[in-house]
Amino acid sequence: MTEDMRLRVVPQSIRRQVEDGLRDAIARGRFAPGEHLPDRVLCELFGASRSVVREAVRLLEAEGLIVVQPNRGPFVAFLSAAEAAQIYEVRGVLEALAGEGFAARASKEERAELRGIFAELAATCPEAGREVLLALKRRFYDVLLRGCRNAYVARMLDQLLNRNTQLRATSLSDPDRLPNTVAELRRVIEAIERRDPEGAAAACREHVRRAAEVALRILREHERARNARAG
Amino acid sequence: MTEDMRLRVVPQSIRRQVEDGLRDAIARGRFAPGEHLPDRVLCELFGASRSVVREAVRLLEAEGLIVVQPNRGPFVAFLSAAEAAQIYEVRGVLEALAGEGFAARASKEERAELRGIFAELAATCPEAGREVLLALKRRFYDVLLRGCRNAYVARMLDQLLNRNTQLRATSLSDPDRLPNTVAELRRVIEAIERRDPEGAAAACREHVRRAAEVALRILREHERARNARAG
DNA sequence: GCGCCAGGATTGTCCGTCAATCAGGCAATA
DNA sequence: TATTGCCTGATTGACGGACAATCCTGGCGC
Incomplete structure (x- = not known):
């Protein structure tokens, strides 16, 4: 059983940064529940491209923090x-x-x-x-x-x-x-x-x-x- | 408390289809654990674009069915x-x-x-x-x-x-x-x-x-x- | 006041591009 | 021959533009 010596200094992929940033912003109440988050806005906010933002949104959707309405885009999940x-x-x-x-x-x-x-x-x-x-x-x-x-x-x-x-x-x-x-x-x-x-x-x-x-x-x-x- | 009467005949977005198809293929053992799934392959397999495939992969990653190694791409998760x-x-x-x-x-x-x-x-x-x-x-x-x-x-x-x-x-x-x-x-x-x-x-x-x-x-x-x- | 329609905005999807990185093979060397 | 080092091809990570389909809004006519 050898130790894992590989270095993990990967400068955190941009997608991961957007992901974490968005998750944090929502958890912290930076975005209000029910708020609409068009990807244009998120792109500007994080300075990332649409592909990256959309992948991140998809992840947060899976986590339940965001709900994506078809053809309407992502909204901050509301908690009843x-x-x-x-x-x-x-x-x-x-x-x-x-x-x-x-x-x-x-x-x-x-x-x-x-x-x-x-x-x-x-x-x-x-x-x-x-x-x-x-x-x-x-x-x-x-x-x-x-x-x-x-x-x-x-x-x-x-x-x-x-x-x-x-x-x-x-x-x-x-x-x-x-x-x-x-x-x-x-x-x-x-x-x-x-x-x-x-x-x-x-x-x-x-x-x-x-x-x-x-x-x-x-x-x-x-x-x-x-x-x-x-x- | 009114019922939701809207029809939901949305022909299931392509991304969702890829998602379900991939999930199903993995669960059914169509792909072996540890198998490499380059997006090129997935694109051809599902006839979808890279963006769509990547979003789907991201979701399955969140579900734990796929692990994505940095710069190496998605692999079918192995279950020890x-x-x-x-x-x-x-x-x-x-x-x-x-x-x-x-x-x-x-x-x-x-x-x-x-x-x-x-x-x-x-x-x-x-x-x-x-x-x-x-x-x-x-x-x-x-x-x-x-x-x-x-x-x-x-x-x-x-x-x-x-x-x-x-x-x-x-x-x-x-x-x-x-x-x-x-x-x-x-x-x-x-x-x-x-x-x-x-x-x-x-x-x-x-x-x-x-x-x-x-x-x-x-x-x-x-x-x-x-x-x-x-x- | 009500329904209808056009226009703008946003999403869903695709494509091409480019740099960074990884895997594997090939050659040079001890 | 075995090891080392390098190079090349393949793949990912990320970007931006493009286009149709869809939705929302506001104004128009009745």
């Missing part, structure tokens, strides 16, 4: 409360699987890393701002997905997390939510520390369930408000 | 035993979720449809041939995914199923396997009939666990044989 509920349902089982895998298979270093990020999160005051919190949770999940030793869980959960970064922004913005989040994640960490896959899975599931409760309540309120305005 | 194990792990939880959702939310008609397909499957003799069995299982899953009322479970599970159609071909080819498959699915059906989401989930999980056992055993044997020849 019903869809969000479905996403949380899937996220629950996948995150449980990730936690279980991490507890069972992560290295000592990875466990330490996760603990470190959790400590940062626990020490962060609620007024620190959404961006900081989101970045920390992002790092938390990056380590979790890396350490769970299952590329498919990682990829799918990553897609789901991208898909509802907006939601997490709202659920995290609830000032009462942070302490709960920390408490729930602490249970995840503790289960991992005592190498208890079952416990980690249960803790993850519970965490997602609670996050879903908060997010869905907020989302449904928004929708009610919107419907009231509209009709 | 380790990866297969990961896939089955994810498939287990997703299929459980699908079964649970189906038992809880599918319509009377959908339950009847699933029952019908299962009856066909149960009445099929093991000598009927792989193609027939695969087609039946495909239909079974189509109904299950439609009735589970969760588009995300459906999409992700669909990807996983495409990804390992080859495996299911091998696991189904085991003559002793079919009766077991039928027995396992019967438990799924029974749980659904008595509207027992928990039971359906457990039955699905168990079904995947068994299928994984068989498939992984075969796969590992193949790999051992290959390694023996190679080293």
Whole structure:
């Protein structure tokens, strides 16, 4: 079993850059849900050719971040409360699987890393701002997905997390939510520390369930408000 | 809540045709794993332009059916035993979720449809041939995914199923396997009939666990044989 | 006010081009 | 003979233009 010594300094193909840039812009709320993204605009925005932009759009379509209407082009996907509920349902089982895998298979270093990020999160005051919190949770999940030793869980959960970064922004913005989040994640960490896959899975599931409760309540309120305005 | 009455007779864009054709060809084993698919070849094969082919390839890459090596182009993804194990792990939880959702939310008609397909499957003799069995299982899953009322479970599970159609071909080819498959699915059906989401989930999980056992055993044997020849 | 039609804008698809990169063969050398 | 180094052909990554089909908008006539 020889190590892979090849260098990977490939200056990231342009297509990949557009892909990441677009994904990031959408996840960050730089484009509003439902917004139309004609390829002309995207070409100018990224300074890339239409072929590249279209390939990137195709990828984000597969990830669900963009929906392409025939002959109308790409739109930023809109996330209804019903869809969000479905996403949380899937996220629950996948995150449980990730936690279980991490507890069972992560290295000592990875466990330490996760603990470190959790400590940062626990020490962060609620007024620190959404961006900081989101970045920390992002790092938390990056380590979790890396350490769970299952590329498919990682990829799918990553897609789901991208898909509802907006939601997490709202659920995290609830000032009462942070302490709960920390408490729930602490249970995840503790289960991992005592190498208890079952416990980690249960803790993850519970965490997602609670996050879903908060997010869905907020989302449904928004929708009610919107419907009231509209009709 | 008005129904969508618009006709959708859009003659399926060429890109979509290429996409489906390619996916189908790979899943059916028309291309061998590891095979190189230069776009020139694909263009001739489908009679489409390079742009279209490349977009389609990009999508299948996102689905994991194809891996694109930088500057070398697309290759049919190879499925190692380790990866297969990961896939089955994810498939287990997703299929459980699908079964649970189906038992809880599918319509009377959908339950009847699933029952019908299962009856066909149960009445099929093991000598009927792989193609027939695969087609039946495909239909079974189509109904299950439609009735589970969760588009995300459906999409992700669909990807996983495409990804390992080859495996299911091998696991189904085991003559002793079919009766077991039928027995396992019967438990799924029974749980659904008595509207027992928990039971359906457990039955699905168990079904995947068994299928994984068989498939992984075969796969590992193949790999051992290959390694023996190679080293 | 309503339906219809023309015009502009956008997409779907194709094509040709060019540089960068990779694989394989060929020659030169030890 | 075996190894090294180079060169050439093939392929990808990316660009831009082009054209028909389709959709949306706004104005026109009734």
